[in-house]
Amino acid sequence: MAKPDGGLITETNRQYYSGAQGFLVTEGQTSFVCTFDTDLKFGSHSPTVNAYALNNFVLYLSQTGLPGSFAEYVAEYTVTKNTITLAAAPLTNSFVVVQLKSETGGNYGNEDAFGTTVQENYNNYSYLSVNDVINNFMVAYVGTGKLIQSVKRTDVIFHVKRGLQELSYDTLKSIKSQELQVPASLSVPIPQDYVNYVKCSWVDSLGVKHIIYPTTLTSNPYSLLPQDDDGLPLQDNYDDNLLASQYATEERWGTANKKLINGGFNVADISAGLDIDWWGAWGPGGFYGQRYGTDPETSQVNGWFTINERDGKFSFSSDLVNAVIILEYISDGLAYTADMRIPKLAEDAIYAYVLHAIMHGRMNVPEYIVNRLKKDKSTKIRNTKIRLSNIKLEEITQVMRGKSKWIKH
Numbered sequence: 001m002a003k004p005d006g007g008l009i010t011e012t013n014r015q016y017y018s019g020a021q022g023f024l025v026t027e028g029q030t031s032f033v034c035t036f037d038t039d040l041k042f043g044s045h046s047p048t049v050n051a052y053a054l055n056n057f058v059l060y061l062s063q064t065g066l067p068g069s070f071a072e073y074v075a076e077y078t079v080t081k082n083t084i085t086l087a088a089a090p091l092t093n094s095f096v097v098v099q100l101k102s103e104t105g106g107n108y109g110n111e112d113a114f115g116t117t118v119q120e121n122y123n124n125y126s127y128l129s130v131n132d133v134i135n136n137f138m139v140a141y142v143g144t145g146k147l148i149q150s151v152k153r154t155d156v157i158f159h160v161k162r163g164l165q166e167l168s169y170d171t172l173k174s175i176k177s178q179e180l181q182v183p184a185s186l187s188v189p190i191p192q193d194y195v196n197y198v199k200c201s202w203v204d205s206l207g208v209k210h211i212i213y214p215t216t217l218t219s220n221p222y223s224l225l226p227q228d229d230d231g232l233p234l235q236d237n238y239d240d241n242l243l244a245s246q247y248a249t250e251e252r253w254g255t256a257n258k259k260l261i262n263g264g265f266n267v268a269d270i271s272a273g274l275d276i277d278w279w280g281a282w283g284p285g286g287f288y289g290q291r292y293g294t295d296p297e298t299s300q301v302n303g304w305f306t307i308n309e310r311d312g313k314f315s316f317s318s319d320l321v322n323a324v325i326i327l328e329y330i331s332d333g334l335a336y337t338a339d340m341r342i343p344k345l346a347e348d349a350i351y352a353y354v355l356h357a358i359m360h361g362r363m364n365v366p367e368y369i370v371n372r373l374k375k376d377k378s379t380k381i382r383n384t385k386i387r388l389s390n391i392k393l394e395e396i397t398q399v400m401r402g403k404s405k406w407i408k409h
Helices: 012-020 050-054 117-121 130-141 153-170 247-257 267-271 278-282 344-360 369-387 393-402
Strands: 020-024 032-033 057-062 077-080 085-087 095-100 127-129 177-181 187-189 198-204 208-213 304-308 314-315 324-330 341-345
Touching: 012 020, 095 117, 127 130, 127 344, 130 341, 130 344, 153 198, 153 344, 247 267, 247 304, 341 344
Parallel strands: 208 304
Antiparallel strands: 020 095, 032 085, 057 095, 077 085, 127 341, 177 324, 187 314, 198 208, 198 324, 304 314
């Protein structure tokens, strides 16, 4: 269907895919109501004002509506909620187009309405907002003759957010990622909305990811205390421990030749006269034979990382300097408004979580009811995990076909 017909979809195909909505101006018309799923953001009508960059849309006007005839509208106008009001009415039967900012720049004027507003709206249909979940819960589970006779809306809001947090950790598909480059300092800050990491990888020239493993070979000391000749920590005049800024552990790890750890020597290294364990390199277990019994943590060339809790950073081994990395991590679903949405596949699990949380915290509720709700919650969370795992038969078939191959050395 190209147009909404009373179902849950409220945007036309043009609004969804192109981020554009057009109006044929009637006589004296100055107000135009936009029906995007995305709210309009307005800073200024004038491109010469810095606040104009805050707009998430661009307004265009054409007398004919023909391709190539649209020009950016820079005369005075205001925006109230999603209604655009022009200071002066355009000519009757002219065309006004509201173009949300897009990575492609849109199709009107100079095609320079650049931004990500259109792309951020893609795939929104598979999610519910927190407000929708709260409203649905109040309708379905609260009232006379229902399990919950009455409850404050603020209590429901609290439990919905707590449920979103808990499910974000290991059930919902809430993995975020950042592409970063490892600087000379070998450290990058932990993301602002970080809760726990999922995976860290470096990217080669083909765009293929290679996993970087955490290591126990070294660590990031939380504090470094200068000591006297007897090994006792030194204090200042205010009885506070003195702190040094140079950590020997991190300095040595940052300058270490990682080949001395992973054994990844080559002929060039040997010719260069590196200090190599010749028996380990050339004899049984060396790289000319099979390195039986080696520790997988050390016998790999992808590098390592540690989490520096002291400075709030990820620290990498020296062989990863200037490497492009992808850091995948989970958040709690509450850091930003855009994060506060719930997959439709998890809707039942959220309702079950909130229902159990409310009844569990009340006095004089029969234990068998609480246990029944707890069991129902666990069942629906398990079903949600299965749904969101998104495993397809074709993918399983592909993996099983690979099991029958002979691997030759």
